[in-house]
Amino acid sequence: MSDDRRLEVLRAIVQDYVRTSEPVGSKALLERHQLGVSAATVRNDMAALEEEGLITAPHTSAGRVPTDAGYRLFVDRLSTIKPLTRAERTAIERFLHGAVDLDDVVARTTRLLSSLTSQVAVMQYPSLTSSTVRHIELVPLGGPRLMVVLIVNTGRVEQRVLDAGRDLTGSEDVVAELRARVNATSVGQPLAAVPARLATLVDAARPEDASLTSAVADVLRDALEEQTEERVVLAGTANLARVGTDFPTSLSSVLDALEEHVVLLRLMGNLSSTREGDQVAVSIGAENPYAPLRTTSVVATSYGVAGGLGILGPTRMDYPQAMAAVRAVAQYVAEILDG
Incomplete structure (x- = not known):
């Protein structure tokens, strides 16, 4: 033969x-x-x-x-991944470019991937290790109230309102100067490095501005700590029930595993280590390291250097179509977050 x-x-x-x-x-x-x-x-x-x-x-x-x-x-012998049609790519672009913030991008991406593939879509929020500060804005709200806005390069936005301990009316120059110093210290820096740099900024502040500088630094540190949480979002879990015959004895175990986001984060991390660049990685059945998912296959890739996204479903899967959809959506997500 x-x-x-x-x-x-x-x-x-x-x-x-x-x-x-x-x-x-x-x-x-x-x-x-x-x-x-x-x-x-x-x-x-x-x-x-x-x-x-x-x-x-x-x-x-x-x-x-x-x-x-x-x-x-x-899968290994697929010479090429068949590209999506022009209509499919146009639909992806239009749907994702309507997003208003990072949370909306993630929600739209998972719904879109689930719809395109009829599988469970999984998306990891941008990783702390690859995120940097894009801009920090300070907005006086009247009296002692000051809004602090943290914008990360992945599009994540965090807002906090603090009590400055003094009336900031007529102190626009003070706020503008602090804004400039905070941005000079933080913009372009990895999130994990910013708290230490803010501490240095507090130490160097003028005595009359030390309290305000310290309050802003404390609020930013709190916001940055929230950014460190690794998160995943799912969509289309009900698709598994539609192919229940592919899971004659294991569907409940698969559904339980999907609720364990730590498991999904590890799974995405394992796939990240096996692929090169923007290649699409495929883990089939028993290749999955977590036993309850060994009746499933996972198709995943990264979007830029920020995080991973993919789909999970039965091993009886249209792999070429799934790989094409995952790769195309990841490319558009990277363009949106880098834009």
């Missing part, structure tokens, strides 16, 4: 099983695909694929289904 023909038969089995969810027999393969060989040859090829652990018989019928190893070989 030639390797090329074996791969062609495997490809046909994967495609048919993904589409129909029914075990695939040699007769169906010959009817649906131009394999150019006899029924006996196809049966021999299928027997060889089964011996190699790439397909298996779920019961005593003549039909076969791909194994995790079969899906892996299929």
Whole structure:
């Protein structure tokens, strides 16, 4: 049996099983695909694929289904990821560019990915390690009240209102000077490095401005601590129920695992370590390190250097379409957050 023909038969089995969810027999393969060989040859090829652990018989019928190893070989031998259509890409761009802030971007992204793939969409909020301060604004609100606005390079915005301990009416120059010093100290710096730099700023403040400077620094430190929380957002969990036959005994375990965001963060991190650059990583079945998710597959990539996004679903998945959707959406998200 030639390797090329074996791969062609495997490809046909994967495609048919993904589409129909029914075990695939040699007769169906010959009817649906131009394999150019006899029924006996196809049966021999299928027997060889089964011996190699790439397909298996779920019961005593003549039909076969791909194994995790079969899906892996299929994915690894994809020469290219079929691009989305122009209409699909236009729809993605329009939908995501309507977002008003980072939370909206994340919510729209997960809903969009879930809709495009009919799987569970997972998106990790931008990571602390790659986030920097874009700008800090100080806005007098009248009397002693001052609004502090922290803007991160990923688009995250945090607002706090503090009591300056003194009336700031007529102190526009003082606020403007403090704003300039805070930005000179913080802009472009990693979030984790900013608190120490703010402490230096407080130490260098004039005695008459020390209280105000300290209050602003304390509020910013609180806001920065909230930025350190790693978060993931899901959409489309109900899609798993629609393919319940793919999880005859494990659906409840999968749903429980999806509620453990620490597990998802680790999963996204593991996939990040296996891919290069903006490549799409695929983890299939038993390759997943967390046991309750070993009946699922995960397709993920990064958006810029900020975080990861992807989809999770049964191993019986349209991998080329899922990979194309994940890659395209990630590219648009990166453009929005970097813009």
